[in-house]
Amino acid sequence: MSGENRGTIFLEDARVLDQKAFDGDQYVIRVEAPKCAGRAEPGLAAPAQDTALKLFIRQPLTQSGDESKSIVEGVLQIVDEIGRNGVRFEYLTGNKPLSDATFRENFEQNQGQSFNPVNFRRYRLNQLRQADAFLYVRTAMSESGAFEVSYNVFAEPQAPMFFAVWKHAPIRTTLLRELGEVCDVTYREFEAPEELRDDLHRFFSRVARQADDGSLPGRQDSALVPLPRWG
Numbered sequence: 001m002s003g004e005n006r007g008t009i010f011l012e013d014a015r016v017l018d019q020k021a022f023d024g025d026q027y028v029i030r031v032e033a034p035k036c037a038g039r040a041e042p043g044l045a046a047p048a049q050d051t052a053l054k055l056f057i058r059q060p061l062t063q064s065g066d067e068s069k070s071i072v073e074g075v076l077q078i079v080d081e082i083g084r085n086g087v088r089f090e091y092l093t094g095n096k097p098l099s100d101a102t103f104r105e106n107f108e109q110n111q112g113q114s115f116n117p118v119n120f121r122r123y124r125l126n127q128l129r130q131a132d133a134f135l136y137v138r139t140a141m142s143e144s145g146a147f148e149v150s151y152n153v154f155a156e157p158q159a160p161m162f163f164a165v166w167k168h169a170p171i172r173t174t175l176l177r178e179l180g181e182v183c184d185v186t187y188r189e190f191e192a193p194e195e196l197r198d199d200l201h202r203f204f205s206r207v208a209r210q211a212d213d214g215s216l217p218g219r220q221d222s223a224l225v226p227l228p229r230w231g
Contacts, residue, residue: 052089057095062103086204087201139166162199
């Protein structure tokens with residue numbers, strides 16, 4: 001054991017406050033352990049969730065090729081591992097890497113509708129309205145991505161956003177940069193997906209805690225721009 005960690009590990013009898021069972025033989029136990037709580041520091045521990053975090057994912061589609069798809073796949077694998085080992089997710093838009101050659105067919109197979117701008121827009125915005133968190137994996141320019149970001153920020157649901165920006169596809173659009181004054185946003189540049197792991201874990205853990213205690217941004221106030229809801 002390193003010197004800096006010596007004396008930091010101890011045993012404590014904890015009182016079980018609550019226990020919940022979930023699919024896949026997963027359990028969340030809430031305990032009262034004041035000694036441990038008093039020594040706890042911010043880190044990567046996952047919160048105990050009452051409900052799954054509703055995650056909306058934006059990835060490049062019409063501007064995406066094999067390289068972009070491969071990078072997105074690496075990021076989504078990390079998100080999936082976080083979901084299996086910590087924060088539970090409900091994927092509002094799936095968690096499959098797509099490209100210009102696959103996303104239209106994927107939509108038609110999953111939604112049972114023909115692909116066209118109206119059907120696709122209605123589907124995406126209906127899913128976005130439900131989001132607790134918004135993950136934008138940027139590996140290429142995406143005008144539709146900018147549209148969805150704007151809808152989230154200035155209409156609904158004002159979900160916290162994580163921009164995972166590949167270094168070879170920097171954000172050049174001025175109005176998408178430094179959004180912190182109008183929303184909850186985290187920007188991270190990366191070369192390899194693994195560089196994002198800790199930051200993604202911290203982001204999702206924080207948002208999951210906010211979702212559980214009802215303090216997510218936009219959940220207390222009505223949307224700035226009321227828009228029609230589709231069935």
